[in-house]
């Protein structure tokens with residue numbers, strides 16, 4: 178089955194998100210869709226999968242013009258997309274979710290469904306318990322369920338929009354080998370959107386690169402990372418680097434921390450971070466990193482232990498006291514926790530501006546917004562609503578909202594979903610604050626990022642913490658082992 182888009186145009190107000198895009202996708206191949214944040218990748222994928230209607234242009238399936246403008250229509254045409262946020266229903270089991278949405282009316286044949294489910298599951302090399310409630314599945318397992326569901330619906334073109342964010346290295350291996358089997362043995366077409374160039378090199382047969390809504394080129398493998406970067410940004414990037422700087426006084430001291438979440442217990446954790454020092458927190462998601470980050474910003478009160486910021490005892494205090502002590506926080510849930518959906522950029526800057534009083538000075542807010550938009554190279558207008566911005570631009574806004582010289586900056590996944598250049602840029606901003614004496618604690622599942630930017634690393638495994646005292650002496654492989662729980666030394670204070 179071949180799919181082709183011809184002269185696709187799509188506008189969102191003044192934004193020309195897809196500008197005359199023509200591409201052809203053959204069966205049996207895996208295509209990488211690349212481009213900087215806001216380039217129009219998701220827009221094109223949502224058009225193909227029926228979530229968005231095109232302004233003009235054509236979609237051809239097997240060289241015949243296809244007319245669909247709903248996800249159901251796309252699936253009938255054989256094209257399905259793995260939603261970035263899984264569409265499953267939490268209270269249902271895996272099997273119920275599988276059956277839900279399949280044709281079969283109100284009285285499904287459960288036995289037939291179970292057989293079909295396990296047939297596809299085995300073929301792909303996935304291992305899901307059909308009786309388990311979906312709420313207990315990891316993101317990776319929910320993706321697996323979604324892929325099985327789409328295949329059962331007869332999809333021949335499978336679209337995945339950044340599927341490797343938030344899944345473990347092992348799950349990624351399973352996913353990649355099943356995608357390769359689907360394409361190279363079963364003849365499906367796979368479209369794979371990603372910012373992780375290594376993943377694209379590992380998986381794809383061909384790439385297409387978008388920039389500012391336009392198609393800038395396609396390439397057949399093999400190519401190098403540098404080739405891809407040059408296609409995406411028009412130039413190669415200098416290697417990421419970081420100066421050695423002398424550390425200052427202790428910015429934050431955590432002693433004998435005791436915290437419990439649904440999944441992990443942290444006990445006896447101690448940590449001292451000096452001004453200018455960068456601590457990377459590595460580990461599978463939910464291994465206890467977020468307990469530490471949230472304790473350090475006053476969002477969760479620990480059961481035991483002390484937290485002292487710049488000599489000031491803040492144990493058990495409200496997060497406003499942490500803010501007043503010049504601690505700032507970039508939350509993992511960018512749009513859920515860090516920013517306020519529905520508010521404009523100006524409104525965000527007004528909210529974060531300490532000079533604003535109950536009598537809001539809108540003009541000041543608009544000037545501030547325009548100023549920060551220019552300084553932080555944000556693609557957006559003061560009056561743009563925050564959720565209209567692409568992920569990378571939302572992250573830039575989050576950085577722009579932070580105070581200029583905090584004592585401590587706590588960041589969860591500061592570059593998740595960002596293109597290589599935006600990620601670089603965000604780190605320049607973080608490192609500039611570090612040079613001015615800000616202590617930095619950050620969480621990431623990207624091991625390259627951890628190794629490149631940390632002075633010290635704490636590896637979390639099921640609430641146990643291992644310290645890597647000199648990040649420059651470790652490798653991504655070594656970290657990978659620690660993250661999987663191999664040779665964890667102790668849960669002792671570090």
Ligand SMILES: Nc1ncnc2c1ncn2[C@@H]1O[C@H](COP(=O)(O)OP(=O)(O)OP(=O)(O)O)[C@@H](O)[C@H]1O
Nearest residue numbers: 189194214215216217218219220565566567568569
């Ligand atoms: N629903 C929407 N309403 C308004 N503007 C939108 C909408 N969806 C996308 N845009 C805009 O269209 C442009 C392309 O966005 P798109 O999400 O396709 O980019 P992307 O390449 O997927 O970026 P990212 O790598 O950040 O996911 C951006 O400028 C974005 O702000």
Ligand SMILES: [Mg+2]
Nearest residue numbers: 218219220338
């Ligand atoms: Mg996108």
